[in-house]
Amino acid sequence: KGCYVIGSTGSDDKKRWLLEEAGLNAAINYRSENLRTALKAAAPKGIDVYFENVGGAHLDAALACMNLRGRIAVCGMISTYNGDREGVRNLSVMIYGRMRMEGFVASDFPHLQEQFQSDMTGWLKSGQIRYxxxxxxxxxxxxxxxxxxxxxxxxxxxxxxx
Ligand SMILES: NC(=O)c1ccc[n+]([C@@H]2O[C@H](COP(=O)([O-])OP(=O)(O)OC[C@H]3O[C@@H](n4cnc5c(N)ncnc54)[C@H](OP(=O)(O)O)[C@@H]3O)[C@@H](O)[C@H]2O)c1
Structure with missing residues (x-):
């Protein structure tokens, strides 16, 4: 789709896979790197869309880099599920940043399923998507x-x- 894609993962091997096999533009090891510093370096032009799967410190770091009218789809918050609810400290940047954050549940989009399956089949066959x-x-x-x-x-x- 032409996006510049940044991923976050918990080991150097997985980071290498994201960059060399999955073809991401940038990747961060969230266990060994400072999230905020690494994300700022990986996103010099800021972030337009953040697909949230982690919550906590990841959300904090992303909020600090969001562009004007940035969008956050909240799909999951795995870092908070075991009660470790690290506070998100800078939600207020959403105000002047005119940002939007919305819960995302896959089953809300049955009308896109056929299109998704057809697109994804093509991307898998062509090798554009690897997993x-x-x-x-x-x-x-x-x-x-x-x-x-x-x-x-x-x-x-x-x-x-x-
Ligand atoms: N909204 C929906 O419709 C929907 C449906 C299904 C799942 N979800 C959510 O989507 C997310 C992904 O679920 P999945 O089943 O597909 O799992 P997954 O992404 O295949 O595996 C979970 C990954 O989360 C990372 N992780 C775990 N604890 C973490 C932490 N404290 N900080 C940062 N990363 C952490 C690990 O990444 P590394 O291996 O890189 O360390 C792990 O591999 C979850 O938040 C889940 O709740 C949402």
């Missing part, structure tokens, strides 16, 4: 898979094969 999967064998490993998401034990989508 990874981590597959654990057996239902008894479901708890390990769920807990693993919070520790980044997965590369790509975490799946359990029944």
């Amino acid at each position: 990874q999967e981590t597959v654990l064998e057996g239902f008894e490993r479901a708890p390990e898979a769920l807990i693993g998401l919070f520790e980044g034990r997965n590369a790509g989508k975490m799946l359990v094969r029944l």
Whole structure:
């Protein structure tokens, strides 16, 4: 779609994969780099759209870089699910930044599903989109898979094969 895309991930190996395989324009290791400094460096022109999956410190860092009338789609806030509700300190930048933040739930968009499937099939076939999967064998490993998401034990989508 022509966007300049910045990703955040928790290891240098995953960061390398994002840059070299997935083709992102920039990537940050949120465990070893200072989020705010790294994001400012990765987004010298600021951010127009932030797809929120993490919350907490990631949201804080993104807010500090948002452009005028920037949009934030709130899909998930995984860093807050275990009660570690790190305060977001700079929501007030939304005021003069005329920003919008809106909850995003995938099932709200059934009318786009067919288009999405057709687009995505094409992008996967052409190699424009690449992905990874981590597959654990057996239902008894479901708890390990769920807990693993919070520790980044997965590369790509975490799946359990029944
Ligand atoms: N709104 C919706 O319709 C919808 C539907 C499904 C899921 N979600 C949300 O979407 C998000 C992604 O879910 P998913 O199932 O697809 O999982 P996922 O992205 O495949 O895996 C979760 C990833 O979150 C990262 N993570 C975990 N704890 C973190 C922390 N404290 N700080 C920063 N990153 C952290 C880890 O990244 P690294 O491996 O790089 O460390 C981990 O690999 C979640 O927030 C989930 O709640 C929303």
